[in-house]
Amino acid sequence: MTTPGSSPDDYWRRPGPGADGPPPDQTGPAPQQPAPAGGYAGPPPTTPPPSGWRPPLHVQPPPPRRLPPQDMAELDLAEQRAQRLTWAVGAVAGVLLLVLMCLLCSRLVL
Structure with a gap:
């Protein structure tokens, strides 16, 4: 908010000891009714x-x-079957990656 005056901080300063309300150019809430x-x-x-x-x-x-x-x-048998399946999936993925790498490297050489 911009206000005309000597300093931009005038808006935020406390009123002087003689002032009992807001300045006339500012409006505040209406006085409380009983x-x-x-x-x-x-x-x-x-x-x-x-x-x-x-x-x-x-x-x-x-x-x-x-x-x-x-x-x-x-439980031991089920755990062994799960471990064998995990190793088989890992082996298949490793073989596929090895074949893919060999194919890519052979294309670079030729």
């Missing part, structure tokens, strides 16, 4: 709970459920 007699009277009063009241406490949760038994031999 609230009507039938207006909002505030929140209703709260009533405290009885003296010994506490929320319910559940100290002991139910015991955990039993997990189904695991077949360790079957």
Whole structure:
């Protein structure tokens, strides 16, 4: 915002001790009107709970459920099959890259 004056900071300076409102060239909010007699009277009063009241406490949760038994031999077989598949996919990808590199290098030589 630009204001005519001696310094661009005049807009942000505090008014002098004798000034009780904004300068006449600036407009501010309208003065507050007193609230009507039938207006909002505030929140209703709260009533405290009885003296010994506490929320319910559940100290002991139910015991955990039993997990189904695991077949360790079957898990080992599944892990070995997955490892063989991973090695096979890696070998196929390696062979394809080697063949592709050989083809590209042979084209550069010829």
